[in-house]
Amino acid sequence: MPDGWDNIVLLTADALRADHLSCYGYDRETTPELDEFAADALRFTAAHSVSSHTREGVPGLLTGQYPDGAIDESYHLVSDSLAATLSRSGFATGGFHSNPYVSRAYDYDVGFDTFDDDLHLGQNKLIALAQRALDKLRNRHYARADEINDRALSWLDSLDDRPFFLWNHYMDVHGPYEPPEPFESRYLDGQLSASDAQSLFRRAIRDPNSITDDERQTLLDLYDAEIAYNDHHIGQFLDALRERGLLSESLVIFTADHGEAFGEHGYYSHPRYLDDELTHVPMLLSTPETNGTVVETPVSTIDIVSTVHSELDLGPSDLPGRSLLAVGDGDADRAVYQQARGEGDDANRRRYAVRTRDETCRCSVDETSGDLTFDDVGDDSLRDRLEAYVTDRLANCSDADSSDTDRVTDDTIERRLEALGYKD
Numbered sequence: 263m264p265d266g267w268d269n270i271v272l273l274t275a276d277a278l279r280a281d282h283l284s285c286y287g288y289d290r291e292t293t294p295e296l297d298e299f300a301a302d303a304l305r306f307t308a309a310h311s312v313s314s315h316t317r318e319g320v321p322g323l324l325t326g327q328y329p330d331g332a333i334d335e336s337y338h339l340v341s342d343s344l345a346a347t348l349s350r351s352g353f354a355t356g357g358f359h360s361n362p363y364v365s366r367a368y369d370y371d372v373g374f375d376t377f378d379d380d381l382h383l384g385q386n387k388l389i390a391l392a393q394r395a396l397d398k399l400r401n402r403h404y405a406r407a408d409e410i411n412d413r414a415l416s417w418l419d420s421l422d423d424r425p426f427f428l429w430n431h432y433m434d435v436h437g438p439y440e441p442p443e444p445f446e447s448r449y450l451d452g453q454l455s456a457s458d459a460q461s462l463f464r465r466a467i468r469d470p471n472s473i474t475d476d477e478r479q480t481l482l483d484l485y486d487a488e489i490a491y492n493d494h495h496i497g498q499f500l501d502a503l504r505e506r507g508l509l510s511e512s513l514v515i516f517t518a519d520h521g522e523a524f525g526e527h528g529y530y531s532h533p534r535y536l537d538d539e540l541t542h543v544p545m546l547l548s549t550p551e552t553n554g555t556v557v558e559t560p561v562s563t564i565d566i567v568s569t570v571h572s573e574l575d576l577g578p579s580d581l582p583g584r585s586l587l588a589v590g591d592g593d594a595d596r597a598v599y600q601q602a603r604g605e606g607d608d609a610n611r612r613r614y615a616v617r618t619r620d621e622t623c624r625c626s627v628d629e630t631s632g633d634l635t636f637d638d639v640g641d642d643s644l645r646d647r648l649e650a651y652v653t654d655r656l657a658n659c660s661d662a663d664s665s666d667t668d669r670v671t672d673d674t675i676e677r678r679l680e681a682l683g684y685k686d
Contacts, residue, residue: 264573266550268425269512270348271503272566274323275492276316276361276436277532279521280309280544282489290449292489295497296516300546301554303514304586308560309545310617311520314602315532319519319563320364324429326567326581329601331659339369344567346373347576348427356417359431360405378413380405404433406442407495415502430499434492435522437531438463441487448490450483459484466530478525485522510550513573515566515586518543534602536615536624541600547586559589560617562598594619597644599651614655616648623648627656 280286285297285305312322317337318329324343325332332341345355355373360380364370371377405413414430434441438460446453454462466473466481473481496516503509520532521540532540545561547569568583570576589596597618604611615624623644624637634652636645 264513264549267511267513269508270344270353270427270570271508271512271514272344272427272429273496273499273514273516274320274429274431275496275516275518276431276433277520277522278435278489278492278518278544279539280307280518280542281539282486283544286544290486292486293493295493295500296544296546298497299500299516299548303546303548303552304555304557306545306547306557306559306561306586306589308558308617308619309517309543309563310541310560310598310600311518311543311563312598312600314520314534314536314540314600316361316363316519318602320361320370320431323517323519323563323566324370326564326571326579326583328564328582328599328655328659329603330655337363337368339372343370343373344570345427345429347567348570349373349375351574351576352424354421354424354426355428356414356426357429357431358410358414358417359429360410360433361431361436364431376417378417403438404436407432407434407492408498411495411499411502414499418506418508431519432492432496434495435485435488435518437485437522439481439484439488441484441491445487445491445494446484449487450480454480454484463531466525470525470529473525473530481530482524485524512549513570514548515569516544516546517563517566519563534604534608534613536600536602536613538622541615541617545586549587557589558619559593559596560598560619561586561589562600565589597647599648601655614648614652616644616651618644625649625652627652 282288283293283296284291285293285300311319313319313329321332321339322329325341327341332339334340345357349355354375356376357374358378362381365379365381366377410430410432414428418428440456440459462477462481500509503512521542522532523529523537523539526539527535527537543563562583565583565586568581569585569587571579571581572585573587595618597616600615602613604613610630611626611628613624613626615622621641621644622638625634625648626637627634
């Protein structure tokens with residue numbers, strides 16, 4: 263084990279853009295707990311998700327592979343996750359979240375000793391029916407942060423002395439934004455019912471041009487309130503780790519699977535584009551030896567798994583990332599790459615981007631015609647780097663092979679996806 267820590271704690275927030283955290287310069291105080299955590303952590307100012315949405319962002323984050331190598335064409339996980347690797351190395355592994363797209367229905371439970379995705383697929387049907395009835399009564403779309411914390415801490419308290427890998431994924435910041443009190447009133451003038459908040463969020467996705475300036479500000483206020491709520495409970499979780507003596511024995515990483523848009527490029531939420539508001543995410547890394555260093559070199563969420571592999575000396579790997587603990591401001595020329603599949607009318611399109619500290623270049627490929635189109639002309643050398651990356655990905659990794667495993671679908675998943683704005 264590395265000096266000073268034995269465990270890995272990965273905390274991820276869904277749909278959290280970096281520039282709405284006060285420790286990233288936001289003009290509202292939204293994250294006092296994470297600000298305090300960042301004071302003794304590595305804070306990466308140019309961290310980017312490998313994609314713009316959960317279905318490609320999380321597989322990249324959990325496997326260290328680019329999405330087109332981590333999932334098949336149906337978005338099922340087909341590459342080893344960090345949990346699977348660490349489980350084989352003797353770690354206890356636990357995952358706690360409630361996002362249907364990264365549930366056991368898509369094979370994300372593989373490698374986890376305990377995997378609580380807030381669904382009851384394949385379990386007792388009476389329990390599942392009871393959950394659905396309660397969810398409908400409460401107008402519930404996901405497990406709140408306090409529930410995720412309680413489940414994760416119960417698991418931690420049940421462990422023996424084995425090192426552990428824990429993944430908590432928090433859904434609170436994801437739309438529709440319905441922050442509880444006292445957080446809503448801190449940021450929003452007046453009150454908005456849950457049904458009105460849901461209606462406004464869905465209209466912003468469906469008809470962004472109809473959103474007025476005041477309505478946009480309302481969405482931002484609700485979003486910030488959700489961030490503050492999430493921050494409060496992440497702070498409580500970190501305190502609980504500290505009380506158990508685990509914080510000083512762990513590598514702790516906080517990040518997000520992607521960001522969120524508020525009309526900057528004519529759309530809301532997080533569709534399949536690669537604009538900055540969708541990919542620029544917070545990245546905080548703490549060990550007992552970190553001391554509040556700010557790193558401006560570009561990093562990617564795929565670097566997380568490479569960090570653990572490197573620090574634990576898990577042997578040779580073909581991972582494309584590098585250890586976050588080895589990245590420094592001397593890596594001035596480092597580039598990170600991103601990708602996003604199209605959907606709907608754009609299902610035949612794949613978008614790609616490359617980012618350095620100072621520049622971004624984007625392109626897209628029409629899989630029907632094979633045409634490659636650059637959205638940003640940019641520097642010729644950066645364009646060449648992106649074209650070489652795209653050519654390599656298309657030639658060698660046009661999505662991993664599908665598994666023959668029978669897939670389980672469930673109306674609980676469909677209902678929650680609809681509630682989260684994914685289905686009209």
